[in-house]
Amino acid sequence: MSTVVIAGAGPVGLTAALVLARRGIDVTVLEQGPELAAESRASTFHPPTLEMLSEMGVVESLLRKGLVAKTFQYRERGGAEIATLDLGVLANDTDFPFRVQCEQSKLTPILLDALPGGVDVRFGHAVEDVAADPSGVRVTTSRGILHCDWLIGADGAHSAVRRGLGADFEGSTYPERFLVASVSEDLESALPGIAPINYVFDPDEWLVLLRTPDHWRVLLPTPADSPDELELGRLAGRLDGVADLGRPWHIAHASLYRVHERVTSRFRDGRVLLMGDAAHVNNPLGGLGMNSGIHDAVRMAGALAELLAGAPDAVLDRAAEARRTVAVDHVQRTSRANWSGLHGHDDEYRRGLRALATDPAAARAYLRRACLMDSLEATA
Numbered sequence: 415m416s417t418v419v420i421a422g423a424g425p426v427g428l429t430a431a432l433v434l435a436r437r438g439i440d441v442t443v444l445e446q447g448p449e450l451a452a453e454s455r456a457s458t459f460h461p462p463t464l465e466m467l468s469e470m471g472v473v474e475s476l477l478r479k480g481l482v483a484k485t486f487q488y489r490e491r492g493g494a495e496i497a498t499l500d501l502g503v504l505a506n507d508t509d510f511p512f513r514v515q516c517e518q519s520k521l522t523p524i525l526l527d528a529l530p531g532g533v534d535v536r537f538g539h540a541v542e543d544v545a546a547d548p549s550g551v552r553v554t555t556s557r558g559i560l561h562c563d564w565l566i567g568a569d570g571a572h573s574a575v576r577r578g579l580g581a582d583f584e585g586s587t588y589p590e591r592f593l594v595a596s597v598s599e600d601l602e603s604a605l606p607g608i609a610p611i612n613y614v615f616d617p618d619e620w621l622v623l624l625r626t627p628d629h630w631r632v633l634l635p636t637p638a639d640s641p642d643e644l645e646l647g648r649l650a651g652r653l654d655g656v657a658d659l660g661r662p663w664h665i666a667h668a669s670l671y672r673v674h675e676r677v678t679s680r681f682r683d684g685r686v687l688l689m690g691d692a693a694h695v696n697n698p699l700g701g702l703g704m705n706s707g708i709h710d711a712v713r714m715a716g717a718l719a720e721l722l723a724g725a726p727d728a729v730l731d732r733a734a735e736a737r738r739t740v741a742v743d744h745v746q747r748t749s750r751a752n753w754s755g756l757h758g759h760d761d762e763y764r765r766g767l768r769a770l771a772t773d774p775a776a777a778r779a780y781l782r783r784a785c786l787m788d789s790l791e792a793t794a
Contacts, residue, residue, distance in 0.1 A: 416442040416534070417722070419553055419562040421541045421575050423450060425518050425704055426690030427568035428525035429711035432470055435530045437719040442562070443533065444555060446540035446569070450526065454517040454596065454667075457626050458483075458611070458701030460785040461501070464510035466712045467521075473510075475524045480516030481627055483610035488767050491616035496764050497771040498609060503778040507787065515610055515626050518704055541569060544578030546685050564718060565686045568711065571674070573692035579683050585676030588697060588753070592673050593636040595649060596629040598664040604657040613699070615758035621656060622699065622756075629666055632656060633698075642670050673697045675750065677741050682734035687714055694741035699752035705786055706745045710737045744789035 418434055420427045423445035431441050459467075459476065467473040488496040504511040526535065536557070543554040544565065551565040567575025576583065601623060602608060610625040622633040634652060636645050646668055653663040677694040681687060690707030717725075717733035755763050770777045782788045 416440050416560065416562045418442070418564045418566060418718070419444060419551070419560055420566040420568055421553075421573075422567070422569035422690075422692070423447075423522065423526070423535060423537075424568065424570065424690070425456075425521050425525065426707040426711045427566070428522055428529070429466075429470070429708050430566050430568060430689065430715040431533055431535075432472075432525055432528055433712055433715040434719055435533050436470070437723070439719060439722060441533050442560065443535040444539040444541060444553070444560075445535065445537050446556070448538050450519070450522045452519050454519060454626070454631075456518045456698070456701065456704035457515055457624060457631065458705070459514040459516060460701065460705045460787075461504060461508040461510045461512070462785065462787050462790055463705045463708050464514060465508060466708060468509070470528065472521075472524050472528050476514060476516060476521055479520045479524075479627060480514040481610060481625060483513045483515050483625070484511075485609045486513070486611035487609040487613070488764075489608070489612055489614045491614050491619065491621070491758070493605065495607060496615065497767040499771060499777055499781060501781060501785075503774045504781055504785070504787075507778070507782065513611065513701070513785075515624065517626055517628070520627075541574040541578070544575055544686065546579070546683070548684065551685050563685065566715070567686065567688045567692040568690050568707075569692055571676075571691040571695050573688065575686065576678060576688055576692050579686060581678045581680065581683065581688070583676045583678050585674060585695075588673040588675070589638060590635040590673075591638055591670050592698070593634045593645060593649065593668065593670050595632045595634070595653065595668040596626075596666045597632060597653070598666050599630055599659065601625075601630045601657065604659055613752070613756060615756055615764075617758045619652075619655075620756035620758060623656075636670060638672070645670060675746055677738065677746070680734070681710070681714065681738050682730060687718065687730075687734065689714055689737070693738070694745065696741075696746045696749040697753050698749075699756070700749050700784060702745045702749050702786060706740060706789075709740070709786065709790060713737055740786075740789045744783075744786060748784065
């Protein structure tokens with residue numbers, strides 16, 4: 415019987431596993447896929463996340479695979495810069511005054527390799543049902559039944575753990591889908607002056623341009639109900655509208671997805687914890703989803719380790735409640751504001767951004783919120 419079973423071998427589940435294993439706790443990780451997911455998905459690591467990964471001894475490996483982004487920009491569609499913000503103003507707050515651009519699929523092997531040998535990671539084990547009582551948890555998987563003292567659901571937005579609990583997942587769906595294209599192009603030459611991260615304002619077709627180690631990513635809003643084939647067929651023309659290269663863009667990969675904003679009512683249900691996308695989802699603007707999920711794992715797995723070492727049960731309750739507060743009051747609120755600002759109607763918002771670029775104190779306060787630094791301190 416394992417002390418803790420973790421559903422999901424993504425960044426959140428493997429972070430929780432590493433936190434617990436380093437405290438000497440018996441951990442089993444269940445991953446429904448045959449191997450670690452290879453999809454790019456999230457690609458931005460914020461300063462407090464880098465600090466946590468540093469404490470776990472894995473940040474240097476991530477830095478070797480990623481790109482350091484010291485600035486990011488807000489721009490007008492058509493090329494005019496609104497403001498460039500320099501994360502260097504956070505130098506007195508963190509050892510990592512920058513963002514790291516690196517796909518999450520490059521972090522998960524690092525975390526897996528860092529796990530002590532006693533951690534049992536089982537691929538091809540999909541969670542199918544959960545039954546919990548005060549004495550433990552019964553986990554039914556596609557490969558059999560496991561019993562454990564504690565179960566962590568880090569198995570994504572369609573969490574089988576959350577469904578097994580019968581937990582709610584209330585919220586809303588955005589009125590547009592997001593189309594993400596990974597392109598093999600030198601956009602710094604095509605769009606001189608851009609930063610590694612760019613949020614481009616336009617009331618009709620805003621966009622985001624992100625540099626990753628392997629590609630540039632272009633994120634475009636897309637009608638909710640049009641056929642996927644139609645929208646993917648229009649992609650080449652839409653990219654020409656971003657920058658005319660004089661030839662077709664080289665598109666490495668493109669995908670369409672709906673965007674939701676949802677949160678479950680409790681991150682702890684007895685002996686079961688929910689974290690990351692299993693507990694809350696938001697739009698990707700600002701790169702808050704994976705980062706807040708890793709923060710969930712560090713804070714909640716750390717609290718569970720304290721409880722197993724003899725701390726009162728209330729320690730884990732407080733951690734779970736605090737992480738839900740962060741999800742609602744910081745992550746969802748900030749990501750929705752990021753989405754709203756990109757629609758480009760608010761001149762006062764633009765003036766505020768320009769003012770930030772010339773006021774280091776104001777920029778520091780803004781970036782602490784945008785990078786989730788304040789959210790951690792507010793709930794410590």
